[in-house]
Amino acid sequence: MIPNVLTIAGTDPSGGAGVQADLKTFSAHRTYGMSVITALVAQTTTGVSSVHPVPAGFVADQLRTLLDDVRVDAVKIGMLSEAEIIRVVAAELRRYALPNVVLDPVMVAKSGDRLLAAEAVTALREELLPHVDLVTPNLPEAADLLGEPELDDTENMPAQAARLAELGVPRVLLKGGHLAARHSVDVLYTAGKAEFLHGRRVDTDNDHGTGCTLSAAVAALRTGTPDWSVAVREAKDYLTGALRAADLLDVGHGHGPVHHFHRWWDGTEDPPGLSAGDPARHKGAIS
Ligand SMILES: Nc1ncnc2c1ncn2[C@@H]1O[C@H](COP(=O)(O)OP(=O)(O)OP(=O)(O)O)[C@@H](O)[C@H]1O
Ligand SMILES: Cc1ncc(CO)c(N)n1
DSSP, rough: OOEEEEEEEEETTSSHHHHHHHHHHHHHHHHHHEEEEEOOOOEEEEEEEEEEOOOHHHHHHHHHHHHTOOOOOOOEEEEBBBBHHHHHHHHHHHHOOOOEEEEHHHHHHHSOSSSBBBGGGGIIIIGGGOSEEOOOOEEEEEEEHHHHOOOOOTTTTHHHHHHTTTTSEEEEEEOOOTTOOEEEEEEEEETTTTEEEEEEEOOOOOOBHHHHHHHHHHHHHTTOOOOHHHHHHHHHHHHHHHHHHEEEGOSSSSSSOOOOTTTHHHOOOOOTTTTOOGHHHHHHHOO
């Protein structure tokens, strides 16, 4: 059976971040993608010009209408925009006991524009974080969630990930993409243990939506493995490939998108005929 994966997020007309990136990522992993939209965002590769949040009651309507009908195997949550939307999403997550929930605590776009009201960070930390299975903050988001200064080295990342876990979330993927290093280092913290994930840094301007793509890939991959660490490692490997192939795309004048279908369009796709439930589906994704 093909897994159903849901994104709850905002939009990006340029297709590199938000709901559009999530749906491409779900499809790239042979899962069936669905979306509940929290905010319409006028943005492109050069930045955000305005945000139009969806009324919280209508976000709830979208969720209930969908979840009364469709089985959901994994969820990725991205931009939530406002505290009221956070509350609605937290309530529906619990009401429907949704499995495999990955929260990308989107706060600020790469361009520096805010995607979450500053006063909504408390609601995110207290009302949503304790109800998800994995949270994937970048370094500024981790600092904001904890009310700490932003880290500028990898050494202290495991301890900071542990402090985030103390907020009530079982797994933390702390992303080091914002560090100016030769390697792009993330830390996965689970049950008292931290593991470093090293990816070669890709030299490209097309890095819009890397966080969205990574968290969506983790949710999709989790439907094919019981092991979160395997899902996270495969997702990072997929993202690194998408960054490496990103310069094939010619989209906009700023931070362009990554290449979500790099494995399919460059002739290196899996052989046809693997069924969606086959664990071999993701074979070859681990570096
Ligand atoms: N140039 C790069 N080369 C390789 N990996 C990268 C690069 N930039 C980011 N990454 C990786 O991408 C993932 C996302 O990291 P980042 O810290 O940029 O997230 P983010 O700020 O949430 O992204 P965004 O807001 O654009 O969606 C991490 O795994 C990070 O290590
Ligand atoms: C809708 C949306 N979600 C997340 C991000 C973060 O990259 C973005 N730019 N736009």
